[in-house]
Amino acid sequence: MNVSVMEGQIFDFRCEYENGQQNNTKYFCYDKDENDDNMCSVYLIQTQKHDQWHEDGRFSLYDNTTGAFFIVRGENLTSGDGGTYRCGVEVDHVRFMDLNVSRELHLSLFVTAAMFTSAVLFICLFTLCLRLAVHRRRPGPRQNREVGLNSQPHSSSKATAMSVGRPTGIKT
Secondary structure, eight states: OEEEEETTOOEEEEEEOOTTOTTSOEEEEEOSOTTOSSOOSEEEEEEOOOSSEEEETTEEEEEETTTTEEEEEEOSOOGGGOEEEEEEETTTEEEEEEEEEESSOOHHHHHHHHHHHHHHHHHHHHHHHHHHHHHHHOOOOHHHHHHHHTSSOHHHHHHHHHHHHSOSSOOO
């Protein structure tokens, strides 16, 4: 199994074991000699504690006896931490893990950051455009509109119409 992380990150690794091994010591170790199937070179953490976190330096281990697995957590990884590791239960169960620690930015992290920045920029621009559109559509003060429509009273226009409409040459 290959695991890749960036420097400074935290990794969690799950190691399963068989039922009946819940009371055995669990361990996580660095394997300098990949050809030796029997021994670990450097034990980074090991514990007989169950259903609680055990910490030792940059490494922690939690043994979930109900699920028959344990979790190993490594913190503040450096490029020097890359290599082959083993997790297992003392007696016979061993699982290998190749850990790659890189200084390069993972593409998925870069894409996520770019998408977040784009979304924030879009929201800001949309809000600005919406405010400008609402500001431009607002009518002027109501007083000016009403005075402009009613500049001549209706009664004088009716009087003018009547005087124009009277027939000429009829004597009264």
